[in-house]
Amino acid sequence: MKTKLKVAVIGIGNIGTAVATNLVKANRSVIIADRTIAKAKELSQSLGNLAQPMEIAAAIKQADIIVFAIWFNAIKELLGTYSKELEGKIIIDPSNPIAPDEKGGFKKIIGEKESAGEILSALLSADTKLVKALGTLGVASLAGAAFQKPANVLFYATDETSVHETVEELIRDNGFEPLHVGGINQSIRIEVFGDLHEFGALGKTVTLDEAKQIVQPALQ
Numbered sequence: 001m002k003t004k005l006k007v008a009v010i011g012i013g014n015i016g017t018a019v020a021t022n023l024v025k026a027n028r029s030v031i032i033a034d035r036t037i038a039k040a041k042e043l044s045q046s047l048g049n050l051a052q053p054m055e056i057a058a059a060i061k062q063a064d065i066i067v068f069a070i071w072f073n074a075i076k077e078l079l080g081t082y083s084k085e086l087e088g089k090i091i092i093d094p095s096n097p098i099a100p101d102e103k104g105g106f107k108k109i110i111g112e113k114e115s116a117g118e119i120l121s122a123l124l125s126a127d128t129k130l131v132k133a134l135g136t137l138g139v140a141s142l143a144g145a146a147f148q149k150p151a152n153v154l155f156y157a158t159d160e161t162s163v164h165e166t167v168e169e170l171i172r173d174n175g176f177e178p179l180h181v182g183g184i185n186q187s188i189r190i191e192v193f194g195d196l197h198e199f200g201a202l203g204k205t206v207t208l209d210e211a212k213q214i215v216q217p218a219l220q
Helices: 015-024 035-049 056-062 072-081 117-119 139-144 161-173 183-189 209-218
Strands: 007-010 032-033 053-054 065-068 090-093 098-100 107-108 128-131 152-158 177-180
Touching: 007 015, 007 056, 015 032, 032 035, 032 056, 032 117, 032 177, 035 117, 053 128, 065 072, 072 098, 072 117, 090 161, 117 128, 117 183, 128 161, 128 183, 152 161, 152 183, 152 209, 161 177, 177 209
Parallel strands: 007 032, 007 065, 032 053, 065 090, 090 128, 152 177
Antiparallel strands: 098 107, 128 152
16 A cells, blocks of 8 residues: 655644544544644644644645645745745645625635636746645535535646646545546636635535536536
């Protein structure tokens, strides 16, 4: 059995907690990091021996795959701070570039036709591999719809064909079936308000068979 790459989840808000919890359920080790190390230690203790708390800098150094489960602007900040340390790593971006509006909902904080994935990709060195993933569902579904039969889908987008197998393994270890929708230029489709996001035109979780009927016609 091959050794799985080390995963670090940076940020233990709702999304980070769900991802870390799912990985432990799948019997996969995970490094947990947060600006507040006490929060990382608390979650790690609740998840058991497969979860290891670390400072952010140490987690980035130790991990092969880094899930930035934090706000879009915070990711930009950390990409700048740790640009050298992130070289050669696989970066998972689940972010949605949104903020509360004045009507009790949310609005995009970037251009209508811009995506967080493309913006973040432009900030990385050539040998750092960015994948848009783990953010196509709301946190309730990310936690509650995992490990179902038939499996629900998590879409992902990346320009890096070399990481498909690794990313799909990570998504399956989160309790979902992966489906590649294209390169990073397709990120907007799987961010909030996109046609493949739960809080967009899709509006729900879907199985692989259902998802293929939606995705393939759009990519032709």
